[in-house]
Amino acid sequence: MIRVPIACAFALLGLTGCASAIFDVGRTETVLPLSRAWVDGRTVEYVTTDISDASMATMMGANHVPRLADAVRALPGQSLLERVYKFPKAEQISIFQSAPNPLGPENRDKSYSPLWRVVMVHWASPALVRELQSE
Numbered sequence: 001m002i003r004v005p006i007a008c009a010f011a012l013l014g015l016t017g018c019a020s021a022i023f024d025v026g027r028t029e030t031v032l033p034l035s036r037a038w039v040d041g042r043t044v045e046y047v048t049t050d051i052s053d054a055s056m057a058t059m060m061g062a063n064h065v066p067r068l069a070d071a072v073r074a075l076p077g078q079s080l081l082e083r084v085y086k087f088p089k090a091e092q093i094s095i096f097q098s099a100p101n102p103l104g105p106e107n108r109d110k111s112y113s114p115l116w117r118v119v120m121v122h123w124a125s126p127a128l129v130r131e132l133q134s135e
Helices: 009-022 054-060 066-073
Strands: 035-039 042-046 082-086 094-096 116-120
Touching: none
Parallel strands: 035 094, 082 116
Antiparallel strands: 035 042, 082 094
16 A cells, blocks of 8 residues: 655545546546655655646646645735755755654644645755755
């Protein structure tokens, strides 16, 4: 069994609901690309279905959804977004700020959000490049 923190749970639930209305679920399947990232020194696997930035959506093969950017302004003075650190030269896999713990309906991490704000990591000096495993 693969345990996957879902990148955008709401979108995935919507996608599943739409798929059952359009397709005979018993005779089809949907395959989503699985990605890997670090969270506090451990690797996790995840699925991304929707991204607000057009170029990132193209890179990840996800739906471009500009309205997701509105989540930043959802609450005055607060953000619903978690940070995800990406490496533009593919030096390593991503790093997440948090992940559900444990995965599923028993999650106790109240700070976790499936909505992300991407932070691009650029190394100031090639001599400093090393694998980072946590925020």
